[in-house]
Amino acid sequence: xxxxxxxxxxxxRKCKCCVMPETPGFIEIGDDGICNICKERGVGTVEKSEDTxxxxxxxxxxxxxxxxxxxxxxxxxxxxxxxxSGGKDSIMTLYIAKKIxxxxxxxxxxxxGFALKEMPENLANATDILGIDSIIFKMFxxxxxxxxxLQSGKRIYYCRLCHALLDLKIHDIAKRYGVNLIxxxxxxxxxxxxxxxxxxxxxxSDKNTVDVxxxxxxxxxxxxLYKNQTGYFRxxxxxxxxxSPFKYIEWNEDEILRILTxxxxxxxxxxxxxxxxxxxxxxHVAQYMVEKDFGYAQHEVELSELVRAGEMTRERALxxxxxxxxxSAVRDSLDKLGLKYEDIMGGYTNA
Amino acid sequence: xxxxxxxxxxxxxxxxxxxxLKEDTSLIASGYMDSYEVVMILEKLEKxxxxxxxxxxxxxxxxxxxxNIAKLVEAKRG
Numbered sequence: 001x002x003x004x005x006x007x008x009x010x011x012x013r014k015c016k017c018c019v020m021p022e023t024p025g026f027i028e029i030g031d032d033g034i035c036n037i038c039k040e041r042g043v044g045t046v047e048k049s050e051d052t053x054x055x056x057x058x059x060x061x062x063x064x065x066x067x068x069x070x071x072x073x074x075x076x077x078x079x080x081x082x083x084x085s086g087g088k089d090s091i092m093t094l095y096i097a098k099k100i101x102x103x104x105x106x107x108x109x110x111x112x113g114f115a116l117k118e119m120p121e122n123l124a125n126a127t128d129i130l131g132i133d134s135i136i137f138k139m140f141x142x143x144x145x146x147x148x149x150l151q152s153g154k155r156i157y158y159c160r161l162c163h164a165l166l167d168l169k170i171h172d173i174a175k176r177y178g179v180n181l182i183x184x185x186x187x188x189x190x191x192x193x194x195x196x197x198x199x200x201x202x203x204x205s206d207k208n209t210v211d212v213x214x215x216x217x218x219x220x221x222x223x224x225l226y227k228n229q230t231g232y233f234r235x236x237x238x239x240x241x242x243x244s245p246f247k248y249i250e251w252n253e254d255e256i257l258r259i260l261t262x263x264x265x266x267x268x269x270x271x272x273x274x275x276x277x278x279x280x281x282x283x284h285v286a287q288y289m290v291e292k293d294f295g296y297a298q299h300e301v302e303l304s305e306l307v308r309a310g311e312m313t314r315e316r317a318l319x320x321x322x323x324x325x326x327x328s329a330v331r332d333s334l335d336k337l338g339l340k341y342e343d344i345m346g347g348y349t350n351a
Numbered sequence: 352x353x354x355x356x357x358x359x360x361x362x363x364x365x366x367x368x369x370x371x372l373k374e375d376t377s378l379i380a381s382g383y384m385d386s387y388e389v390v391m392i393l394e395k396l397e398k399x400x401x402x403x404x405x406x407x408x409x410x411x412x413x414x415x416x417x418x419n420i421a422k423l424v425e426a427k428r429g
Contacts, residue, residue, distance in 0.1 A: 064365050234390055
């Protein structure tokens with residue numbers, strides 16, 4: 001790869017136990033170098049409680065997962081829908097669904113318009129080898145909405161909106177196929193319901209999302225979703241459950257990559273952010289905006305949680321979180337939206 | 352009420368089947384329950400106890416421990 005120009009980002013002091021950056025009012029790093037989240041969750045100075053789901057025997061957790069997925073079988077053509085980004089976690093979820101849980105999944109990839117080329121290739125290889133049906137669904141609303149957000153200049157967490165819309169489409173497809181179970185390759189760190197350090201970001205981002213979209217009737221469905229996401233999904237998809245196998249099966253990055261590369265021809269993308277992930281091209285823009293506007297978001301929280309759970313070293317987490325944001329990726333993303341780099345990156349203001 | 356909550360949790364949350372539940376057992380922070388289980392339990396509570404809990408007023412802290420769930424039901428029953 002040619003030498004890429006890298007976007008300069010604000011430098012922040014980080015917790016010496018995890019990778020959360022100092023963010024006044026939200027992430028406070030003490031004189032001991034440890035953040036308030038680590039202290040609250042039992043890393044560093046506080047003894048961690050033993051009574052957690054994580055502490056159960058691995059075989060017990062796997063049998064719980066098997067029992068749980070079996071409850072959702074409908075006897076239809078597919079036992080579950082696997083939400084697939086094309087990255088290692090979601091491809092591994094396909095593998096687990098088929099080879100460990102014995103399910104007949106339907107693999108669904110939602111393309112926001114920013115998918116990197118390795119992602120659909122990984123989906124094609126995995127589904128061909130495992131013998132799984134698949135769908136790629138391209139959504140244009142996401143690009144249109146991102147354009148509106150960027151032009152507004154408001155502080156918005158782009159990934160939150162994208163995840164919500166992808167989730168919505170996945171549920172819609174599951175419903176159309178009579179499937180009551182969605183398997184998504186979310187890691188322990190991505191169990192955001194427990195992550196109170198994200199709530200203030202969600203609150204401000206959601207408020208600004210509503211402010212921007214309320215003048216666009218085409219996106220009334222998004223406003224209904226944002227009014228109450230949990231309520232929306234319960235109202236429109238009451239029978240559908242979403243489970244991540246990684247709550248029940250240990251997530252080991254090296255082992256996952258070994259299985260995927262040797263058995264499923266898996267390839268990583270050097271142009272993703274973080275590097276070698278499955279996140280789309282636009283994530284370079286989204287991550288820059290998050291660091292500028294909020295200081296951190298889901299990536300830092302996920303990585304920090306994996307470090308606390310002992311499933312990733314801090315060094316590896318730092319390496320990932322400090323992946324370069326490439327100027328070319330930002331330019332290409334903005335170009336897809338008909339926006340100029342200098343207009344967005346040079347003159348961005350906070351709401 | 353607490354015993355009824357224990358029974359409800361054990362019957363509906365696979366993760367809790369073999370757990371020795373106490374009134375202050377952590378349910379969400381401990382990882383036993385996620386958002387799906389919270390909403391599922393909420394709906395079961397509504398049916399069994401003939402109460403109504405709007406999702407708008409859903410507070411995760413009300414589902415963090417069995418005693419909290421019991422108190423929520425008692426408050427809703429009036």
